[in-house]
Structures are given as C-alpha cells and as structure tokens.
Amino acid sequence: MNFDSSQHHNVTDAVVYARVSSKAQTRRGDGLNSQETRCRQYADYKGYAVKRVFTDDLTGQRADRPGLQAMLSFLRVDRRNPHVVIIDDLSRFARNVRVHFDLRAAILEAGGILESPSIEFREDADGELHEYILASVSQHQSRKNREQTLNRMKARCYNGYYVFQAPVGYRYEKQDGHGRVLVRNEPLASIVQEALEGYASGRFDTQAEVKRFLESQPLFPKDLPGGQIRSQRITDILTRVTYAGYVEVPKCRSAEVPKWEIPLREGKHEGLVTLSTFQKIQDRLKGGAKVPARPDLNADFPLRGFVLCGDCGRPLTACWSKSKTGRRHPYYLCHNRECESHRKSIRRDDLESAFEALLRQLKPSRALYDLTKAMFRHAWDARLASAKETQAAARQEIVKIKNQIEHLVDRIVDTTGPATIAAYERRIENLEREKAVMSERCAEIASPKRPFEEMFERAFLFLANPWKLWASGRLEDKRTVLKLAFSERLAFDRKTGLRTPKTALPFKLLGDFHMGNCEMARRRRFELLTPRFVVWCSIQLSYRRLPYQGDQL
Secondary structure, eight states, X not given: OOOOHHHHTTOOEEEEEEEOSOHHXXXXXXXXXXXXXXXXXXXXXXXXXXXXXEEEOSOTTOSOOHHXXXXXXXXXXXXXXXXXXXXXOHHHHOSSHHHHHHHHHHHHHTTEEEEOSSOOOOSSHHHHHXXXXXXXXXXXXXXXXXXXXXXXXXXXXXXXXXXXXXXXXXXXXXXXXXXXXXXXXXXXXXXXHHHHHHHHHTXXXXXXXXXXXHHTOTTSXXXXXXXXXXXXXXXXXXXXXXXXXXXXXXXXXXXXXXXXXXXXXXXXXXXXXXXXXXXXXXXXXXXXXXXXXXXXXXXXXXXXXXXXETTTOOBOEEEEEEOTTSOEEXXXXXXXXXXXXXXXXXXXXXXXXXXXXXXXXXXXXXHHHHHHHHHHHHHXXXXXXXXXXXXXXXXXXXXXXXXXXXXXXXXXXXXXXXXXXXXXXXXXXXXXXXXXXXXXXXXXXXXXXXXXXXXXXXXXXXXXXXHHHHTTOOHHHXXXXXXXXXXXXXXXXXXXXXXXXXXXXXXXXXXXXXXXXXXXXOHHHHHXXXXXXXXXXXXXXXXXXXXXXXXXX
C-alpha cells in the first residue's frame, strides 16, 4: 500500500479532518476550530489548497464515523487527483491501533496521503515502528481515561450521587462542594410525581392508565410517532428508585459498567416521592397484571362501563347514532344478545340526568358537615397524641434491624462458602432497604408536614358536595367521583331508572344520619367512622389533586 513518492511532490490539493469525542465538546469547547486552524496553517506552509473540511463528534475507537466515511468517498471520486489528508494529531485520527492502520490503508487505497504537523509519516521500518508506538500510546490513553472515568463515577455512586443520564423530571446543576447534582426540572418533575403518586394510591389502576396520563401532558417528551410513549418507558419510570431520592446500581446494569453492584443508599438529590411511596408502587407491580382501562372511555360518555344493564347486569356501552336528517344522537345501550334489552337504546340525557340527580342527593346538610369536620379534628388530635409512641416503636424497630445487620456481618466473616455469603449479602441488602423505609417513616411521624386545615381541605370539599367535582367537566375528575363515591357499579332499568346505589362508606354513614336512621349509638360505629374518614380522605383524595372550589357547600 505504499504511495509513490514521485506523485507526492505533484499534489497541491488537501482536505482537513478534525474530531472531538462527543457532541458536548462541540458546545463547550473550541476543539474542532482549533484543529482546523492548525491544519490550515500547516497547509499554507506546505503550499496546499484546502478543498474540504470533514469533522466528527464520535469516539476514536470507531471506524464508521460519518465525517470520516464522507472524506473517503470524496477521495475516491477523483482518485486521479490525489489529495493530502491533514490531521492535527494522531489521537484525533484514531484511538485504537487496529482502527488506525485500517483507516490508514483505506486512505491510501482511496488515493489520499496522510500528513500531520505533529508527526512525519514514513514508509520505512523505523517510521512504521514510530507510528505504531504512537498509535499504541493513543489507544492506552483512551482506555486509561475510560477506566479512570468509570472509577470516579462508581465512587460518586457510593457517596450517593447519581452519575448517569438525568431521568426525565431531573436535570444536572453544579453545586458548591458537590459538583453536578440532580435537581427538579419543572414542570416535568411535577408531572412525573403526579404519575408516581397516582399509581401508588390507586388513582391509576394500571400502567396503561399511567401511559395515557403522560401522553396527555403536552410538555412530557414522547418517543413514538403520534404522541405515543413506549410501554417499557413507563415500567422504567415506575421502577426507578432514583425518583425516591436514593441511588442503586444493580449488577450488570449495562455493558458499560458490567462489574458495578452498588446497594441501595440515600442519594444527595431530592426525591420526587418518598421511599414508602416507591415501595407501594413496587408492591402493586408485583401484584400481577390487571386488565387495562378501556381506551374508548371519553368525555362524551363518562358513565360507559360503570353503569350496568338492569336486565342482565352487563356493563352498558355507548355510541353516537345518526338519524335520517343527518344529526348525531348519543345513546347508551346493552350489547348482550341474550338480554331482552339488547340494542335498545337509552338516551344519554336520560341516564346522565338520573345519575346527576342521584349525585346531588349525596350532599350532606350544614349541621352534618360541621359534625363530620369536628370528628376529623378529633381523630387528627388523637393521632397526634399517639405519634410519639409510634415513633418510639419505629426507633426500636430500627435498632432491631441494625442489630440483625451486625449479626449477619459477623456471620459473613466466619463463613467461607460463596453461596452462603451471597445469601447473607442479599439478606443484608433487604434489611438495609427496610431500615431506610423505617427511618423515613419515623421522620414523617415526628410532626405533620401541613396543618389540619390544609391537609383535609380537599377532602372536606369533596364530602361537602361531590357534584362540584363531577361538574368540573374533566373526564379524570368524573372517573374519580365514580371510584370514591360508590362501592359498586350502578344498575339502570329502562323502565324504572337507576336502582338503589351502594355508596362508599363515608357517604353511606353520612346518608344514614341525613335520612334520619336514628338509633342508640354504639361505640363500634364511631370507631369505624373516624379512622376510616381520615384514612379514606387523606390517602385517596390527597392524590387526586381536586380543584379548589371555595368554601361553598
């Protein structure tokens, strides 16, 4: 592959090749321009006319770089007019010995002559040895830099710093004494937080509902045509402990870090959700697959799938029907062929008007509302009174877990079997996770994050008049009302209308008082009422972000 030196003296045209290792270097530095300037100065000194400049922003370990391949194609087009290929330095040409000499041969075959202001390329034995040594040094520097970078990344992970690409909802920001740390990236952080908390609380029954929620957010980045998001991406979001403010790198996380195995540890960044919320998500994911919510639920028919046929008990479906005049009319209907109401339409206005009338009846009186609020306050004060005892018990549990961990560590020291040691290490990892969750709960028990009035404001608004949430017009709010206000689906008879509904526990108890079902109060009834009110409203309603409607009943 030696080039004829007699032709070398006749070459007057040249091309320049420059390379940096990543796209980030093209934004942060001036590496490409600096290389091009030095190569042009060398061309002027040698009397060459630079015809083209080719650049890449990829690693030098690869030979299939777009800029490099475009340069070879340019050289092959006019092989009768050889060009000098000028590079700033050998390390900018390749970072691998094999890649270096393969590209060197490809340039010669295309009619090019490789030159550099940093090295003289010679075709004799000494020149080839010198070039091989420099290419080996360049390869060694590349591999050494990679090893040092991975070691520093691994060390930062052990110290609680996340070092990989920022997950959606986060961005990196430099902080004094910490370097680059993950911080919330609004409004994406709030969107991801709502999705995580919604799945943990049951607001979203399936991953498909989480997927549709994120797809409905215009600012959330999509990765498929038509504004779609890959299902695997939803799973990744729900299983990423980073969102809980912790760092963990499982073994064989990727091909880039095959030997990393960093157990769970508290991160230096703020979590979007608590670790206990994250654990609820994992428990739900392990609970098995559920049938996804119907994709045809829309604002036109909010009761589709919730109202049952009064004759056969099957869920009613819905559709738009076009009359002879061309006008479209909305109907609910039963699709069960064995039902006597099969394909017998129910006007949407009739069904939804009956439902709205029923919903309006769930509104309690002012006196009953005040009584309920007082019961909330009583339960709140009782829970605060017992908080110290609960916190003390949690601290004892943490001490117990620490002792178990120390005991297992001592047993590992006295054990030689690899299988036994691995089992102990897995147990220690699980205990560390339990300790982290318990510590987080202990901190939460210490004092309420918000005052009573703010904590239960949304719950009171909903209990005072669930109709207001239904009247908001948002399909999501309407589905929330159906989940919270009724314990079972409603049945609708075409002749008699809606049958007696089975409301959720709070509305059932409020209804008993409101309808005058008076009897001697039992201690058990009040014990059921206050805790369930608090748990039901504080956990369920707080995740649903009910819109503020004022103090009106």
